[in-house]
Amino acid sequence: xxxxxQIPCYNEEQALPEALAQxxxxxxxxxxxxxxxxxxxxSDRTVEVARxxxxxxxxxxxxxxxxxxxxxxxxARAVAEGxxxxxxxxxxNQYDASCIPDLIQPILDRRAQFVIGDRPIPTIAHFSPMKxxxxxxxxxxxxxxxxxxxxxxxxxxxxxxxxxxxxxxxxDSYTYTLESIIQAGLSNIxxxxxxxxxxxxxxxxxxxxxIGDYVRRSMGSILRSYFVYKPFKAFLWLSLxxxxxxxxxxxxWTWLTYILPDGRTHVPSLIGAAILLLIVAxxxxxxxxxxxxxxxxxxxENIQYAARRAEAAGAALPTHPxxxxxxxxxxxxxxxxxxxx
Numbered sequence: 001x002x003x004x005x006q007i008p009c010y011n012e013e014q015a016l017p018e019a020l021a022q023x024x025x026x027x028x029x030x031x032x033x034x035x036x037x038x039x040x041x042x043s044d045r046t047v048e049v050a051r052x053x054x055x056x057x058x059x060x061x062x063x064x065x066x067x068x069x070x071x072x073x074x075x076a077r078a079v080a081e082g083x084x085x086x087x088x089x090x091x092x093n094q095y096d097a098s099c100i101p102d103l104i105q106p107i108l109d110r111r112a113q114f115v116i117g118d119r120p121i122p123t124i125a126h127f128s129p130m131k132x133x134x135x136x137x138x139x140x141x142x143x144x145x146x147x148x149x150x151x152x153x154x155x156x157x158x159x160x161x162x163x164x165x166x167x168x169x170x171x172d173s174y175t176y177t178l179e180s181i182i183q184a185g186l187s188n189i190x191x192x193x194x195x196x197x198x199x200x201x202x203x204x205x206x207x208x209x210x211i212g213d214y215v216r217r218s219m220g221s222i223l224r225s226y227f228v229y230k231p232f233k234a235f236l237w238l239s240l241x242x243x244x245x246x247x248x249x250x251x252x253w254t255w256l257t258y259i260l261p262d263g264r265t266h267v268p269s270l271i272g273a274a275i276l277l278l279i280v281a282x283x284x285x286x287x288x289x290x291x292x293x294x295x296x297x298x299x300x301e302n303i304q305y306a307a308r309r310a311e312a313a314g315a316a317l318p319t320h321p322x323x324x325x326x327x328x329x330x331x332x333x334x335x336x337x338x339x340x341x
Contacts, residue, residue, distance in 0.1 A: 003027060003104065004057070004083035006036040006074035008067055012091040013044040019090070020053045022097040029108045030085070036078055037091075038070040057081055071176040075165045079312045087159045095119075095157040096197040103159045106192050113164040114184050116150050117157030117196035126201040130211060138218055142178055145226050146185030150193050153181055154218075157196055164189050166308040167301070171228070172221045182225040187301075228297075231290020239283040246276030 005023055025033050036057040037050045041064035050058055059077045078086045085104055089095050106112035121132055142153040154177045170176045184191045227234045253269040256262060
């Protein structure tokens, strides 16, 4: 069984040597451990430093594409290199690499396909009270939306199986952390979290330029993911306010017209109620269309998954034989279509 540890990097010439020095080359239950970095358009010597420190694989993006794109590029390369398990960590050595055995244990025990490292947020000295509060609130929202028990949604210390990596899709250009959890939770990918330890702060976060910007972008990612994977519920919740207001206007019109008539028709209330209820109907239709599009999305995801499996099978073979059901799926994915004369 092969494990690849990937590190997204952007101008990490100074921090990368320390992070690599902490990574393991041997792990219990793993036959081979390899390292991979994703150079996200760095302008310094990140690639040279990686080569000097024995990194096995380098994904060298020509320009800075962002953390989410780099994460996905790393997963694709790791799968192509035959990884059975992929561990993602940060170049600033924030996460304690000695916790990698704990991180992958649920996968080795066949209890999970996706594992998130749960940081001890209340005890992290360089986290301000505001950051701790926002982390707790954000993780609570993600937990509710994704229907998972993940307590540290923004954690970048995570492990995925080969199968989970080929099913993950990230549409957010900002970060992969929240969207990947929501997708996994709503796509029947078994996801759990394990407690981990962290190291001291080596540099300020490059992702969080300001609290307001981070909150805005994170909420946008959560809402976008919820509309993609639960469109009818999303539109239903969105329609509650105009529905309630429209019903109140109808009640007002009924009361003043039939119960306590005052001689006026109160047409504006009726028109306002009609407009609001029309908006509600449009939202419900949008939700239904979203559900129908969701069926098409799932079919396309299955096609994409089969294509990724076929491409990965041509690039590198797994280090252990696939299970019969998986083997049959792979054979079906790469079988030539039947000719119809």
